[in-house]
Amino acid sequence: MTKPPRIALVLGAAVWPGGRPSPTLSRRARHAVELYKAGAVDAIMGCGGLGQHPPTEAEVIGQICRAAGIPESAILAEDRSTTTRENLINAKALLPDIGTVVIVTDPYHAPRARLIARQIGLRAETSCPPWSEVGPRQRLRHIPREALALIATLLRQR
Numbered sequence: 106m107t108k109p110p111r112i113a114l115v116l117g118a119a120v121w122p123g124g125r126p127s128p129t130l131s132r133r134a135r136h137a138v139e140l141y142k143a144g145a146v147d148a149i150m151g152c153g154g155l156g157q158h159p160p161t162e163a164e165v166i167g168q169i170c171r172a173a174g175i176p177e178s179a180i181l182a183e184d185r186s187t188t189t190r191e192n193l194i195n196a197k198a199l200l201p202d203i204g205t206v207v208i209v210t211d212p213y214h215a216p217r218a219r220l221i222a223r224q225i226g227l228r229a230e231t232s233c234p235p236w237s238e239v240g241p242r243q244r245l246r247h248i249p250r251e252a253l254a255l256i257a258t259l260l261r262q263r
Contacts, residue, residue: 109204110147112181113137113232114196116189116210116218117153117162124158126165129211129243134169136234137209141175145232146207150181150199152192189214190221197227207232211239217255224261 115137118129126134137149149170153162163184170180183199186192193208200206205228208218215231222229 109202111145111205111207112200112203113140113146113149113207113209114183114192114229115149115151115166116192116208116214117151117156117166117186120156120158120160120162120165122158124160124165126169128240130162130165131169132234132238133209133211134166135173136232137166138170138173138175140207140209140232141170141179142173148179148181149175150183150196152183152186152196154185154187156187189218190225193218193221193227193229194225197225204228205230209233213239213251217251217258220255220258224258 115133118133119127120130121127140146141149151163151166155161161184163182167180167182171177183192183196186195208222208229208231210218210231210233212233215233219229219231
């Protein structure tokens, strides 16, 4: 019996004008590339639909992966979602025979992403770029937001 592939699910973030990745999107995609090159995952799935600026977050993640030398056969896309919950639900639907996935997101977002994965029955672990790559403005903006979102997610569990 063959072991199911380990897939990195890169959770989306903003795409800026001209299709440029936001620093958050770039950081997450680069981290997934490192995981792939280290042999920690067998493929990378970019997650995220169309935000304010085209193309989709998933497509930009794919572009970053291709530019880093990841083979096309190891790049997957979930390009309809607009929330973390949708990212994970839609990715799970596209990967019916998957074991454990590796959710790639930022450290401030990882607890909620793991909780949502558990709520929807997706076996997951997280892997994050280091805190040192998250700027102080982002920390001030996202940590309080994620704390509130985590509470809301916990309440949804019941």
